[in-house]
Amino acid sequence: MSEDSDQITIVFKSNRESIPGTLNLCLNHIQQNVSRSLLDEDLMAKIKWVIIELLTNAVKHSGERESVLRIGLTAYGVVLQKEDYGKPLALVGHHKKKIMWPLQEMVRPVDFPIYHNGMDSLCVRTDERGRAIFFIEELAELEMPALLSDTSEHFGLLIMTKASDEFAYEYEQDTGINRFISTFYFTQPLT
C-alpha cells in the first residue's frame, strides 16, 4: 500500500479469498481518516457495498491477476477508483444493443438502458471523451418486478450506481487501463 496526503493505493490480488481482507483495509483507512460527523452509518454501508462490488468485478471480469484500488479523500467526499489492464467493458443494452470499449467515434454519444428490475432502469450515457456515466431512471412500479426475468450480471452495476452519488467507467486506449470511478459526497462538506 502506498500513501500520499489524500489518496492511498491498494494492490488487490484478483482472487475471491482476498476480498474480505482488502475490504477491511479500505474501510479502516476511511474510518481513520474521515471525521465521524461526515461518515454516518448509511454512507459507510454504501461505500462498503461499492468496494465489495468493485473487488468482485475484478475477480469475475478483469481476467488479470492484479487490480489497483485507489481511495481518495477530499473535503467534499470519498472517491473510489478501481483500475486494471484487463478486458475493456462491454455492455449489452436492454434492447440487445451492444457497445464495447474503446468506443468508435461513430458510435458516440451513446445513451441507452441496460437493465431494469421493474422499478429502476439502469442506464448508461457516454460523454465526448467516451467515458460511461451510469445513472438510474425510476419507472412506474410494476406489480411483479422484472427482477425475476434477468438474474443478472447487472446486479453489481445496479448496486454501484444506486449506492454512489456518481458512478462512471473510462478506458484509456493508450495505456489499456480500465477504470471504474465511484464518488460519494458528504452531506456537509468540510469548510
Add this chain to the structure above:
Amino acid sequence: MILKVEEMNRVVQATILPDEASLSNADAFKEEMITIIGKGIRLVIVSFENVNYIDSSFLGSLVVALKYAMPRNADICLVSLKPDVKNLLTLIRMDKVFRIFDDFEEAMGTLN
C-alpha cells in the same frame, strides 16, 4: 455445506452458515437450494442470522433459486437479516419479490 437445514412438513428452515454471502459460496448456495426445492418442499425459510455481508453474486443465486421454486409451487422467504444486508436488498428492490420476516417464528406464522 453452506446451509444448515431442518425440515418439517415440507417446510425447510435453512440457515446460511458463513458470515459472508458472496462470490465464494454463491454457486454452492444455489445448488443446495435447488436440491432442497427439488424434493417437493413448499416453503424454504432462509435465515441470514450469521451473514454480515452479501454481494451481487449471492443475490443472483437467490433469484435463480426463486425462479426455480416458483413453477414448482414452492416459495422462499428470508429471515433474520442484519440492517446492512436488508438495506442492500431494498436498494435493488429485492424486497419486492422476496417476503422478509424478522425470524423463523414469524415466517412460520404466515403458513396458517
